[in-house]
Amino acid sequence: MTNALTKMLAERDWILADGATGTNLFNMGLMSGDAPELWNEQYPEKIKALYQSAVDAGSDLFLTNSFGGNASRLKLHNAQKRAHELSRMAAEIGRDVADSSGRTVIVAGSVGPTGDIMQPVGTLSHSDAVEIFHEQAEGLKAGGADVLWLETISAPEEYLAAAEAFKLADMLWVGTMSFDTAGRTMMGMTSAAMVEMVDKIDNSPLAFGANCGTGASDLLRTILGFSAQGSSTPIIAKGNAGIPKYVDGHIHYDGTPELMGQYACLARDCGAKIIGGCCGTMPEHLRAMRAALEGSSKSGSPSLEAIVAALGPFSSTGDGTEDNAPTARVTRRRRRIA
Template identity: 75%
Template sequence: MTNALRDMLDSHDVILADGATGTTLFNMGLAAGEAPELWNTEQPKKITALYQGAVDAGSDLFLTNTFGGTAARLKLHGAEKRVHELSRVGAELGREVADRAGRKVIVAGSVGPTGEIMEPVGSLSHALAVEMFHEQADGLKEGGADVLWLETISAPEEYRAAAEAFALAGLPWCGTMSFDTAGRTMMGVTSADMAKMVEDLDPAPLAYGANCGVGASDLLRTVLGFAAQGGDRPIIAKGNAGIPKYVDGHIHYDGTPELMGEYAVMARNSGAKIIGGCCGTLPVHLEQMREALDTRPRGAAPTLEEIAAMLGAFSSASDGTGDDAPGNDRRSRGRRRRG
């Protein structure tokens, strides 16, 4: 078992993760509805460029192009028999980039949701979910991933199934959820719920947190919610680069590089140890985030008013955790900055 990320967590004040996979690949020509994972074998030079862009911008860690790599997701493209292959190749390409970086860079094997609803609400059983996640995890491990990285999860049942699968694969892991529904995940999980859940898992993730969601302001409010629980497990923040706008037939995120630099500093001051970007975050954003983290001194945790003033209004008045929880303050809603 590799301990590369654990070692980096011990040696670094803060770890800069990568940015957006999908946004970058769309800019490279990926068509809407096309499975990005197929590019691991069909367009390997572009996937290498995706990884290299993050490394060149200063990222200490990047995710593999395997987010939709479970059998359930690949079945939509007739590629459900290629789970192990596509995950292995995605990690192999990442390993090559990381090994020639001239410094330690972590390859994190990305694992996204299955897209299915788990029992008892849906039809996906725990056993089948574990099997699907295990199959992908084995491919990522064989390809040389340092750590498995679960992301954009909404249901606690799916999070637990992935944790069990990762234990079977024998790799350390991290896991984030997406808090996109008035401070909760789509399945109702709050920041406090997640902080408790991860401590009950065996093995627990090396780090946990939030990614994607609505915007950077909401994500930082969730990070403050994690920090308020008082645990010592490292927190992950991977917020979107602003809010999506539909312009000339394409989705555009309005967060500027300068704004993402401010977000990175606020994320660190809010308690996050691993900080990156999600949708819309390009290398130019990562460069500003790297510079801001390296040159700006650590400060006190920002207030909700300060977050709203700098990054824009929250999408909801409450973070979903109750009257006395961080975020349930209508006064914190401010005017959103334009990117």
């Protein structure tokens, strides 16, 4: 186990993470419905190119191609017995890229949700979830990941199961949730409730935050919600590159590099220390984000009006903490690879 991210967090005012996995892989030929994790074996040169593009664009940290690499997800492709192996491959490719970069680059082992609903609402038990996450964590550890990166989680029970699994694997970790339901996660968690949960976890993450969701404006409102709680744990912001639009049979995100540069600086000003992009974020966006961060200094926390003026309107009127905020939606979690 390395402490590369711990050291970087202590030395840096901000850290630039990577962008999208799925968007880039679709551009390389991945078809809808395919398992990206199988490409770690079938097309390792393309996965290497994915990682390298983030490093070349200035990312200090990139996520491995293992978001859906747990047994529950891989079962959809009859590859559930390959969770450890495919995750190891994802990290090994990343380790080679990072070690050849000539600078410190963090390999973050991506761990996505199981796709199942946990008990008592669903059928997935805590012990089974821990086992699923532990298997994948061990694979990423064997491949040389510096840190585990839990992402796009909606249920606190799943977040806590992953924390327990990562302790079994003796790996440092960070974890983000997706606040995609009018300021809450799909299972109804608010930004304030997440901070409370993170501060109480025995095996606490090195950093926590939000990823994906809807637009960048909404994500920054959530980041402000985190900052307002006063936690000393570093915050992660990994927002989508604008809003998805269906054009000529394909999903496109309308965020320009200039907009993502503004987003990066606003994310820093909102309190985020690790800043990256999620769906739709390409190398050109990352270059603009790096240039914007390097070319400006941190200022005071922006108002909601300033965020809207720079990035566009929020998708909901509130941040999920209102009395009439939406309740949990019980559905099978969709696979996010964009």
